[in-house]
Amino acid sequence: MEGSQIVNIIIALFLPPLAVFLEKGWGSECILDLILTIIFFFPGMLYALYIVLTQHTSR
Template sequence: MDSSKIINIIIALFLPPLAVFMARGWGQDCIIDIILTIIVFFPGMLYALYIVLKD
């Protein structure tokens, strides 16, 4: 695991949409994470961790 992935995991815990944007760019994944984070923070955080760890 390189340092950029570790930093992205830490960002996913506090700012989930930013972590998804850094991992995948602006697209469907980022929009889904923004919606999940607005509705309830925890699902947005889990989705961001999934996206970051999947790559």
Template structure:
């Protein structure tokens, strides 16, 4: 596991939309994560971890 992935995992815990943006760019995944994070932080964090670990 490289350092960029570790930083992305840490970001997904504290700033989920930023982690998704860095992993996938601005698109559907980022918009979904922003909405999930606004509604409740925990689902946004889980979704961000899913996206980051999927790559």
């Protein structure tokens, strides 16, 4: 695991929309995560972790 991936995972745990924004930029993924986080925090966090972990494995 790289240091940047660990930092992104920590950000995804505490500020999920920010982690998705840093990985994907402002787009449909970020808006979806923002909505999930507003409705209930846990689904937003899981989605952010999914985005962060799949982005680093595909690089």
